Amino acid sequence: MSGNQYTYDCATPRTRLERLLRERELRRSNRSQHSNEKVRDGNREVDIFENGNDLYIVGDDWSREEESVEAIAAARALTYGYERQEGQSSKQRLLVVANRLPVSAFRKGEDSWTLEVSVGGLVSALLGVNEFEARWIGWAGVNVPDEIGQKSLTKALAEKRCIPVFLDEEIVHQYYNGYCNNILWPLFHYLGLPQEDRLATTRSFQSQFAAYKKANQMFADVVNEHYEMGDVIWCHDYHLMFLPKCLKEYNDKMKVGWFLHTPFPSSEIHRTLPSRSELLRSVLAADLVGFHTYDYARHFVSACTRILGLEGTPEGVEDQGKLTRVAAFPIGIDSDRFIRALELPQVKNHIKELKERFSGRKVMLGVDRLDMIKGIPQKILAFEKFLEENPEWRDKVVLLQIAVPTRTDVPEYQKLTCQVHEIVGRINGKFGTLSSVPIHHLDRSLDFHALCALYAVTDVALVTSLRDGMNLVSYEFVACQASKKGVLILSEGSLGLEMYAVEFFQRERIK
Numbered sequence: 001m002s003g004n005q006y007t008y009d010c011a012t013p014r015t016r017l018e019r020l021l022r023e024r025e026l027r028r029s030n031r032s033q034h035s036n037e038k039v040r041d042g043n044r045e046v047d048i049f050e051n052g053n054d055l056y057i058v059g060d061d062w063s064r065e066e067e068s069v070e071a072i073a074a075a076r077a078l079t080y081g082y083e084r085q086e087g088q089s090s091k092q093r094l095l096v097v098a099n100r101l102p103v104s105a106f107r108k109g110e111d112s113w114t115l116e117v118s119v120g121g122l123v124s125a126l127l128g129v130n131e132f133e134a135r136w137i138g139w140a141g142v143n144v145p146d147e148i149g150q151k152s153l154t155k156a157l158a159e160k161r162c163i164p165v166f167l168d169e170e171i172v173h174q175y176y177n178g179y180c181n182n183i184l185w186p187l188f189h190y191l192g193l194p195q196e197d198r199l200a201t202t203r204s205f206q207s208q209f210a211a212y213k214k215a216n217q218m219f220a221d222v223v224n225e226h227y228e229m230g231d232v233i234w235c236h237d238y239h240l241m242f243l244p245k246c247l248k249e250y251n252d253k254m255k256v257g258w259f260l261h262t263p264f265p266s267s268e269i270h271r272t273l274p275s276r277s278e279l280l281r282s283v284l285a286a287d288l289v290g291f292h293t294y295d296y297a298r299h300f301v302s303a304c305t306r307i308l309g310l311e312g313t314p315e316g317v318e319d320q321g322k323l324t325r326v327a328a329f330p331i332g333i334d335s336d337r338f339i340r341a342l343e344l345p346q347v348k349n350h351i352k353e354l355k356e357r358f359s360g361r362k363v364m365l366g367v368d369r370l371d372m373i374k375g376i377p378q379k380i381l382a383f384e385k386f387l388e389e390n391p392e393w394r395d396k397v398v399l400l401q402i403a404v405p406t407r408t409d410v411p412e413y414q415k416l417t418c419q420v421h422e423i424v425g426r427i428n429g430k431f432g433t434l435s436s437v438p439i440h441h442l443d444r445s446l447d448f449h450a451l452c453a454l455y456a457v458t459d460v461a462l463v464t465s466l467r468d469g470m471n472l473v474s475y476e477f478v479a480c481q482a483s484k485k486g487v488l489i490l491s492e493g494s495l496g497l498e499m500y501a502v503e504f505f506q507r508e509r510i511k
């Protein structure tokens, strides 16, 4: 054995270790204790062998590296997900960090709170993650300026394994309403930048970007406070693109993943963002970066190569020997949860009521947050055209549109709400009768069971997104249609998700 001996710790070239571990895992079946194996690392060949609890890695230009079982477990947790080691607690600890907590808080008194499940695909998707011992860190959707409120809310949230980040009104205004939802959200969905934000010198842009960085640091501070060695940190979405960098600056041993729930646009679109480079570099501080689809991942890698001049590899992006792995991990739903819900007596009753209420009419359904990317005005206008062109259907079809209010402090969303109300009012005025209207529009959310019943009685679901990250509603509808086999109409803007949808439909045997 040649070279110097030193102790490998989890922070030293992790990416190499991961690559080696992955290859080693593939050879697991042929391996015996104390055996020696040769593994390729790029162009080099290195030897890996185990002795008791130690892993030895020896290569031509490598020094001998000695790795503890804990460090291997930590690297494996990041590379393969959780793997149980003797003497460890039964589940890997996971800190999920997202702007929105799975519950939103409403203040009832000085120190009393009610918590309601937050609506949105990110929350729906992540509630299904149960193979980890997970804690959530995020914003509870409420301003809590006083100490009594902060303490009591922290306590109430702890019961849900949630840890709050307290953002004051000004930060929420600049970071969430401003930079996240007025700049990044429309840009990532190809709606462009608001006119006034094209120049970085615009005061609003600068202050919003500063608030964005400040908010990300506030999330990082809470993570640091709760971090325990070996934890995996999973950062979510466009709200927290700075977080991987903040975390690694604090402790480069942390295992950090970052996942984007929206599309990542082509590099030509990302290039129009004044802070384009800083955001990319911050995300690249993560060990693993994930997207819903291969296209989004490819766009991210090409933004890094074209805008930052870095090298894209089949595994990700490389910067001076450090590899950030980039891959597609399409999020799905727990379909069994929906199928089971349909068997519950209260859901069955609800289905019966809905069938009676709409008997003799075909039910069309839209379930969306009231967001410009969901194409709600377009959907309703298409329905109007259908009624105009097919008068025989006017009293035989109803459109139920659940439009969950969202980001209501952002002017674009306020305008959209007025626009949708105006169109619905006009169409109901035109085609309604004294006893019925063609569109039932609800400005509120439904709970899980009510939603399942609605999906089950629907004849045609309309998913009309102009662009969407994934859109879980389409999957949920299919899961609830096992016996009915209705129709799902997906807009062209949702077709990026087609391959996943088709695979899902086949699995659910819906033709």
Ligand SMILES: O=P(O)(O)OC[C@H]1O[C@H](O[C@H]2O[C@H](CO)[C@@H](O)[C@H](O)[C@H]2O)[C@H](O)[C@@H](O)[C@@H]1O
Pocket (backbone or CB within 6 Å): 100, 119, 120, 121, 122, 123, 125, 237, 261, 262, 331, 406, 407, 468, 469, 470, 471, 472
């Ligand atoms: O937290 P909000 O501002 O109220 O918005 C709700 C969520 O909207 C976005 O959801 C996305 O995630 C889904 C699951 O991956 C995906 O199916 C959908 O296409 C996306 O739009 C947003 O990305 C989340 O951060 C929000 O929590």
Ligand SMILES: O=c1ccn([C@@H]2O[C@H](COP(=O)(O)OP(=O)(O)O)[C@@H](O)[C@H]2O)c(=O)[nH]1
Pocket (backbone or CB within 6 Å): 119, 120, 121, 122, 124, 125, 367, 368, 369, 402, 404, 444, 445, 446, 447, 448, 451, 470, 471, 472, 473, 474, 476
């Ligand atoms: O009244 C409602 C409307 C929607 N949802 C949930 O909100 C999520 C929406 O996710 P999607 O990915 O379709 O879009 P997003 O809102 O995240 O952009 C889905 O899980 C729905 O079941 C809900 O719980 N109640």
